[in-house]
Amino acid sequence: MATLWVGSRKGLFRFDDGAASWQSAGPPQFLAEPVSAFLDDPRDGALYISLYHGHFGCKLHRSDDRGKTWVELPSPAYPKSDAPDAPALEFVWCFAAGGADEPGVIWAGTLPGGVFKSTDRGQTWVLNEALWNVPGRDKWFGAGYDHPGVHSICVDPRDSRHIVIAVSIGGVWITRDGGDSWVIGGYGLRNEYMPPDQAQTPELQDVHLMAACVSDPDRMWAQHHNGIFVSDDGGMNCRESLNVKPSNFGFAVAPHPTDRNRAWFAPAKKDEYRVPVDGRLVVTETRDGGVTFASHSSGLPQVEAYDLIYRHALVIDRTGQRLAMGSTTGGLWVSDDQGATWQLLSAHLPPIACLTFAP
Amino acid sequence: MVAKVRFTSHLVRHRPAPMIDAAGATVAEVLAAGLAGDDLLRSYVLDEQGRLRKHVTIYLDGSVITDRLRLSDPVGPQTEIYVLQALSGG
Numbered sequence A: 001m002a003t004l005w006v007g008s009r010k011g012l013f014r015f016d017d018g019a020a021s022w023q024s025a026g027p028p029q030f031l032a033e034p035v036s037a038f039l040d041d042p043r044d045g046a047l048y049i050s051l052y053h054g055h056f057g058c059k060l061h062r063s064d065d066r067g068k069t070w071v072e073l074p075s076p077a078y079p080k081s082d083a084p085d086a087p088a089l090e091f092v093w094c095f096a097a098g099g100a101d102e103p104g105v106i107w108a109g110t111l112p113g114g115v116f117k118s119t120d121r122g123q124t125w126v127l128n129e130a131l132w133n134v135p136g137r138d139k140w141f142g143a144g145y146d147h148p149g150v151h152s153i154c155v156d157p158r159d160s161r162h163i164v165i166a167v168s169i170g171g172v173w174i175t176r177d178g179g180d181s182w183v184i185g186g187y188g189l190r191n192e193y194m195p196p197d198q199a200q201t202p203e204l205q206d207v208h209l210m211a212a213c214v215s216d217p218d219r220m221w222a223q224h225h226n227g228i229f230v231s232d233d234g235g236m237n238c239r240e241s242l243n244v245k246p247s248n249f250g251f252a253v254a255p256h257p258t259d260r261n262r263a264w265f266a267p268a269k270k271d272e273y274r275v276p277v278d279g280r281l282v283v284t285e286t287r288d289g290g291v292t293f294a295s296h297s298s299g300l301p302q303v304e305a306y307d308l309i310y311r312h313a314l315v316i317d318r319t320g321q322r323l324a325m326g327s328t329t330g331g332l333w334v335s336d337d338q339g340a341t342w343q344l345l346s347a348h349l350p351p352i353a354c355l356t357f358a359p
Numbered sequence B: 001m002v003a004k005v006r007f008t009s010h011l012v013r014h015r016p017a018p019m020i021d022a023a024g025a026t027v028a029e030v031l032a033a034g035l036a037g038d039d040l041l042r043s044y045v046l047d048e049q050g051r052l053r054k055h056v057t058i059y060l061d062g063s064v065i066t067d068r069l070r071l072s073d074p075v076g077p078q079t080e081i082y083v084l085q086a087l088s089g090g
Helices: B027-034 B039-045
Strands: A002-008 A011-017 A022-024 A035-040 A047-053 A057-063 A071-073 A091-097 A106-111 A114-118 A149-155 A163-168 A171-175 A207-213 A216-224 A227-231 A250-255 A263-267 A283-286 A294-296 A314-316 A323-326 A332-335 A343-346 A352-357 B002-007 B020-023 B056-060 B080-085
Touching: A002 A035, A002 A323, A011 A035, A022 A343, A035 A352, A047 A091, A057 A091, A057 B039, A091 A149, A114 A149, A149 A207, A163 A207, A171 A207, A216 A250, A250 A314, A263 A314, A314 A352, A323 A352, B002 B027, B020 B027, B027 B080
Parallel strands: A035 A091, A207 A250, B002 B080
Antiparallel strands: A002 A011, A002 A352, A011 A022, A035 A047, A047 A057, A057 A071, A091 A106, A106 A114, A106 A149, A149 A163, A163 A171, A207 A216, A216 A227, A250 A263, A263 A283, A283 A294, A314 A323, A323 A332, A332 A343, B002 B020, B056 B080
């Protein structure tokens, strides 16, 4: 049985794939609490959730019984300082499991722009100081939030010490020594809204999501603020996909896990609108490494749709056969045929922040 | 000085937060004593820098505290401290 976790503005929902169709498992856990990140750890089956309480701060919980019960964990904490403007955690934007050779290692990308590491399944967290103090981060700035944030952490399945992250706004950063040192990547990205002489500055790139092909992690995809970019060297260098219809703007990308040339996107009318182009919600797919794109609309609303797909709300399962997509207006769809047709699971959920297929 | 500290029911929904009697000369000292041993509950009220969370308010004998950064407002005898969510930020 397949399971789809739905992190929403009002709690964590679960849908299960029964014999014939997807069924909601019922009311959400953490009802009324906004979910900012979720992880279903493929190594031990533990679940991690980040809740972004409006009043009381960001809180983490872990479940060791597939969501039946949860234990609260300490949240990542920035180093103590007496400065009045000393950083404090706003929220966790993403989790990533460490490698198969690193049981218990969990990474968290945060706002303000930090990467935290836990080596004990979330019981304690340590800020990665090398990234926090990396030369060039003075150029980072917030995009939609007061501070920059880390939303993408890609751990290389071939080498757990090789990690690629992306920052809005702060570009692509790469470590090959487990976070002891970082170098800037993302050469070739282009940020159209910056002054022309700054448009290609790597530290000023507004990547919305960075993701890798699981079986070939050198192939990476970036849904950037002003376009779709492809990398053949693990994010160090990128090239732009041109003439993407109906739009090259969006937040999400779902790479095929084994076919390096395939990926799916959820386009929107850029960037001051952020709604489906002409009110038609579509998913675009490339099968040739970002040269050409097909548009899929079967099963998706095609009249007066205002669904926007956030960066963690378009996902693909480990087989590469099934996709899921959730929207800001509470629409949830699943495709069992690689995006060709879509089945509406609900049109009435809270705004959806993140989706996760159980591994 | 010994103060009584009460928490909003909105917080109690997330963490057990019984009324506390704790000693201290300032709000910071009272909270430090009252929340000692419960770092998770403390994190609902204060951020990791010890500042009052942006969308949390503390009433001290009927008045909002003035020092949200260091919580240095003095505590008198018979003081009652109410920790509640602000109207902003929900």
